[in-house]
Amino acid sequence: MSVERINPAELSPATGFSHAVVATGSRLVFLAGQTALDGAGKVVGETLPEQFETALANLLSALAAAGGAPADLARVTVYAVDVAAYRVHAGELGRIWRRLAGRDYPAMAVVGAVRLWDEAALVELDGVAILP
Template identity: 75%
Template structure:
């Protein structure tokens, strides 16, 4: 991967986007990490503190699920820039794609512009039956 552009971020996490791949939008092709401590973040849906799913469409649920993921990360001592990998599970990939620009704005507002390696996976249903989206991740803390 030498010669591939590296995105600025914390020194222990480097984002790599080889010029021979399509330009990434809302994700990074590869993330390297060295040193530090791994934090594995459990899947988060749009549950409130009382364990009730917040009402709303996919963007509203995405915002709450991301907030929950970032809350767990902060409790472990991390920040959004420490995220190395996030997986998004959704019950409606077409709706996720249709809301892509709005989801990107939510991500930028809550997590900034340092994108982790990401994947979006379609699921028949999630653990919380009414959930439309769930996020899990891996972070590397210094």
């Protein structure tokens, strides 16, 4: 498997994401949206950073169960019920990402959502990974 992250000089600097990811491999893993649900199915964490950390950990757990690692992520979409709050906490969310997933950023997008499936959820992450 190889993953090549492409960040063209003529685009704005990629901070916390890659503009494009070229991936080759033999297994494509589609990761379902993950919120801050604990093992009992209850949303945990009251703040956006707390919920982001749990949602990312859940996404990475699903990826690991499929045989992948954070560097295998080619695409992640973040759904936030409050994009302004996401921007305010961007630095802290970036530190959480780097601690759990490292610095090999996938192509990413943040999408504002009116609400998520679990009404108490503030953020949800889904993704696509390429495994060897």
